[in-house]
Amino acid sequence: MANAKIPWWHNQRVIDIVWQIVVISVVFAVFIVLGNNLVNNFQQQNIGFGFDFLSSKAAFDISDRLINFQPRDPNSKAILVGLLNSLRVMVVGIILATLIGVTVGIGRLSGNWLLRQIATVYVEILRNTPLLLQLFFWYSAVFLNLPRVNQPLVLPGAIYLSNRGISIPWPVATTSTWLALGLICGSVILTMIVMRRRTEMIEQSGSAAPIFQIVLIGIAIATIFALVWGLDWQQPQLDPQAGSILGGLNFSPELATLLLGLSFYTAAYIAEVVRAGIQSVNQGQWEAARALGLKPSLVMQLVVFPQALRVMIPSLTGEYLNLAKNSSLAIAIGYSDIYAIANTIFNNTGRSVEMLLIVMVAYLIINLVIAVVMNWLNTRVQLPER
Amino acid sequence: MSPANSNSPNLPEPAHPPISPMSPGVWLKKNLFSTWYNSLLTFICLALLYWVTTSLIGWTFTQAKWSAVTDNLRLFLVGYYPERLIWRPWTALGIIVGWAGFSWGIVAQTGYLFTRSNLIVLTLMAAICVAIAPLIGVNSSIYLLGMLVLLILAAILGKQLGQSLAFLKTWLAAIWVLIFFVVLWLLLGGWLLFPVPLSGLSGLILTLLIAVVSIVLSFPLGVLLALGRQSKLPAIHWLATIYIELIRGLPLIGILFMAQIMLPLVLPSDVLIDQVWRAIAGYTLFTAAYLAENVRGGLQSVPKGQTEAAKALGLSSPLLMILIILPQALRAVIPTIVGQFISLFKDTSLLIIVSLVDLLGVSQSILANPKYVGRAAEIYLFIGLIYWIFCYSMSLASRKLEKQ
Numbered sequence: 091m092a093n094a095k096i097p098w099w100h101n102q103r104v105i106d107i108v109w110q111i112v113v114i115s116v117v118f119a120v121f122i123v124l125g126n127n128l129v130n131n132f133q134q135q136n137i138g139f140g141f142d143f144l145s146s147k148a149a150f151d152i153s154d155r156l157i158n159f160q161p162r163d164p165n166s167k168a169i170l171v172g173l174l175n176s177l178r179v180m181v182v183g184i185i186l187a188t189l190i191g192v193t194v195g196i197g198r199l200s201g202n203w204l205l206r207q208i209a210t211v212y213v214e215i216l217r218n219t220p221l222l223l224q225l226f227f228w229y230s231a232v233f234l235n236l237p238r239v240n241q242p243l244v245l246p247g248a249i250y251l252s253n254r255g256i257s258i259p260w261p262v263a264t265t266s267t268w269l270a271l272g273l274i275c276g277s278v279i280l281t282m283i284v285m286r287r288r289t290e291m292i293e294q295s296g297s298a299a300p301i302f303q304i305v306l307i308g309i310a311i312a313t314i315f316a317l318v319w320g321l322d323w324q325q326p327q328l329d330p331q332a333g334s335i336l337g338g339l340n341f342s343p344e345l346a347t348l349l350l351g352l353s354f355y356t357a358a359y360i361a362e363v364v365r366a367g368i369q370s371v372n373q374g375q376w377e378a379a380r381a382l383g384l385k386p387s388l389v390m391q392l393v394v395f396p397q398a399l400r401v402m403i404p405s406l407t408g409e410y411l412n413l414a415k416n417s418s419l420a421i422a423i424g425y426s427d428i429y430a431i432a433n434t435i436f437n438n439t440g441r442s443v444e445m446l447l448i449v450m451v452a453y454l455i456i457n458l459v460i461a462v463v464m465n466w467l468n469t470r471v472q473l474p475e476r
Numbered sequence: 477m478s479p480a481n482s483n484s485p486n487l488p489e490p491a492h493p494p495i496s497p498m499s500p501g502v503w504l505k506k507n508l509f510s511t512w513y514n515s516l517l518t519f520i521c522l523a524l525l526y527w528v529t530t531s532l533i534g535w536t537f538t539q540a541k542w543s544a545v546t547d548n549l550r551l552f553l554v555g556y557y558p559e560r561l562i563w564r565p566w567t568a569l570g571i572i573v574g575w576a577g578f579s580w581g582i583v584a585q586t587g588y589l590f591t592r593s594n595l596i597v598l599t600l601m602a603a604i605c606v607a608i609a610p611l612i613g614v615n616s617s618i619y620l621l622g623m624l625v626l627l628i629l630a631a632i633l634g635k636q637l638g639q640s641l642a643f644l645k646t647w648l649a650a651i652w653v654l655i656f657f658v659v660l661w662l663l664l665g666g667w668l669l670f671p672v673p674l675s676g677l678s679g680l681i682l683t684l685l686i687a688v689v690s691i692v693l694s695f696p697l698g699v700l701l702a703l704g705r706q707s708k709l710p711a712i713h714w715l716a717t718i719y720i721e722l723i724r725g726l727p728l729i730g731i732l733f734m735a736q737i738m739l740p741l742v743l744p745s746d747v748l749i750d751q752v753w754r755a756i757a758g759y760t761l762f763t764a765a766y767l768a769e770n771v772r773g774g775l776q777s778v779p780k781g782q783t784e785a786a787k788a789l790g791l792s793s794p795l796l797m798i799l800i801i802l803p804q805a806l807r808a809v810i811p812t813i814v815g816q817f818i819s820l821f822k823d824t825s826l827l828i829i830v831s832l833v834d835l836l837g838v839s840q841s842i843l844a845n846p847k848y849v850g851r852a853a854e855i856y857l858f859i860g861l862i863y864w865i866f867c868y869s870m871s872l873a874s875r876k877l878e879k880q
Binding site for chain 2: 106109110113114117124125127128130131132134200201202203204205208214215217218219220221222223224226227230231235415416417418419421422429433436442443446449450453454457458
């Protein structure tokens with residue numbers, strides 16, 4: 091009875107369906123018109139669509155690369171080189187930015203007035219100027235102004251700075267290095283097992299046997315030995331005849347600019363995330379932890395930080411994603427990341443749509459991976475709710 | 477019942493513990509030298525500060541050649557705008573400053589206009605206007621001082637008028653929109669004025685123009701997308717979600733590239749769009765996706781009772797959105813929208829990659845001049861300062877809004 095009285099144009103369900111059909115058809119129509127124009131324009135300019143150009147010769151060189159690449163290699167390999175270069179910047183950048191950002195963020199909450207002011211100035215300067223400007227500044231005002239390669243600036247720890255980039259000591263891949271690496275991994279796993287046993291024991295009986303501490307110190311000493319002498323460290327060395335620095339790990343000025351610029355910029359944002367996270371922990375938690383007699387370092391480690399982490403991780407994810415996307419600014423300073431290489435291939439072959447699709451898919455996958463990893467971390471630190 | 481335990485309303489408010497004034501010595505001990513590692517930290521910081529300041533001052537006054545900046549001040553600000561038409565940017569600036577002062581006066585109805593901090597800022601600005609006279613010429617300096625006087629007069633006028641004419645407050649935003657078009661007309665000409673092509677704009681003007689136009693255009697699109705994502709209709713929800721996530725997953729240069737290269741390809745071949753408009757399209761599409769996420773946060777913050785109450789009053793869905801939900805949602809996210817605008821303003825520096833001459837682009841073209849080769853640090857520091865002043869004052873303003 092009631093249904094019969096409602097005319098169909100007043101029936102909410104019908105209205106909903108009509109609305110959706112209208113919106114979908116409008117979007118569809120726009121796509122068809124645009125696609126049609128695209129096809130017409132392609133025909134006028136005699137461009138086809140297809141990915142066959144990927145297997146043709148790249149005919150350009152890439153100076154920064156992780157795998158071997160020659161101009162006669164196919165375009166697809168050039169894209170792979172670019173992708174690896176991008177990933178290198180993202181991974182190292184995320185690690186560096188986190189380290190700097192956490193330091194600055196804790197500095198902003200420090201009891202030391204001077205340190206607090208310096209950290210605030212750092213954050214306000216870096217957050218309120220464009221990243222691209224900072225990259226240009228690092229590149230042309232810092233790295234290109236470093237001394238010539240035959241008179242490099244040598245920092246303690248055999249770090250060589252010159253206008254050819256930064257060289258740092260790095261282990262060479264020898265048997266000794268691999269053995270030491272295995273040893274270090276083993277000791278990390280062993281430490282985790284021992285720590286868990288120790289915590290279990292503390293929870294059960296209130297105190298742990300001193301043997302645990304001795305074992306842990308032993309592991310630490312073994313690891314330090316392995317790090318210093320086990321790994322086959324190779325110091326960079328100046329070769330005056332060739333006018334270059336040999337050995338060690340060399341970062342080109344472009345790569346160093348991108349890494350430092352991205353890390354310092356993102357670190358300013360991460361510092362704010364860390365500060366907000368720590369400040370979000372209730373003051374009562376600090377007081378309660380201190381009342382229980384925990385040492386200040388343990389208050390931070392056991393009570394405050396785990397709670398702050400819950401607030402921090404979603405925002406941190408956002409900053410990591412931003413860093414990953416911002417790494418595409420590499421093209422402005424001439425580092426061959428995936429976007430720069432895609433741009434070169436587009437200029438050589440004129441395949442705009444195909445290259446755009448490839449870049450889009452690459453970035454979406456990278457973003458997805460970061461988001462999935464961080465979400466996994468997020469579920470690990472959240473309170474288990476029943 | 478003892479009188480001390482009774483909750484009688486005429487008991488005085490519990491007083492805050494007195495804050496004892498600290499002597500400088502105590503302050504130093506408490507804030508800088510409380511423990512041995514704190515003292516160590518202080519000394520490290522002092523050493524760092526000393527090293528940075530001395531090397532910076534030494535560089536600024538001995539090595540740096542500021543002529544690269546001072547010779548080209550005009551280029552930075554108005555770019556290659558025709559010299560005989562320079563009165564038009566000045567007039568536009570005057571209109572903006574005048575109306576900004578007027579709005580300030582109207583908004584500051586309750587408080588005082590000239591608090592101590594405001595007076596300090598105004599005096600500082602006046603001092604800067606006078607101090608840069610040798611660099612920009614006496615005429616420009618007088619114009620700038622005039623702008624400052626205009627600002628103050630307009631603020632006083634706004635305060636006086638705002639008290640008697642209450643309707644002015646509701647019209648503020650509308651007049652800002654009108655001013656936006658007037659300024660656009662002044663800069664670009666056409667209709668009575670000698671036309672200046674859009675591609676003839678460069679420098680700070682172009683940066684500001686693109687940032688403002690993009691945020692204005694992306695705002696309605698962002699709100700629509702946010703509503704779409706909140707919609708219960710699956711088709712609309714998914715379309716909006718896919719758009720937002722796709723755009724947010726891509727780097728901005730990719731989208732600018734798409735706008736520059738792909739837009740002409742997907743439009744009919746006889747339609748030609750100016751490069752600046754293509755860049756604006758790119759920024760708009762990009763910012764709308766981020767704005768949509770901000771607005772969505774605001775929509776979620778509006779309590780459900782508001783919707784139910786409005787429905788009970790018999791409002792239809794569109795009216796409910798426009799009159800009840802959106803005003804509250806948008807007010808809640810004003811700070812994040814300002815943040816979005818700041819990042820858009822910074823992102824305009826990417827225009828250089830699509831070969832438009834914005835503030836950063838002007839600096840690159842100056843550096844390409846053999847006369848100023850190797851003067852990168854000076855120029856980058858200078859335009860960094862310009863960007864910083866704009867962004868920092870916006871973030872200060874948004875923090876103030878947040879507190880209100």
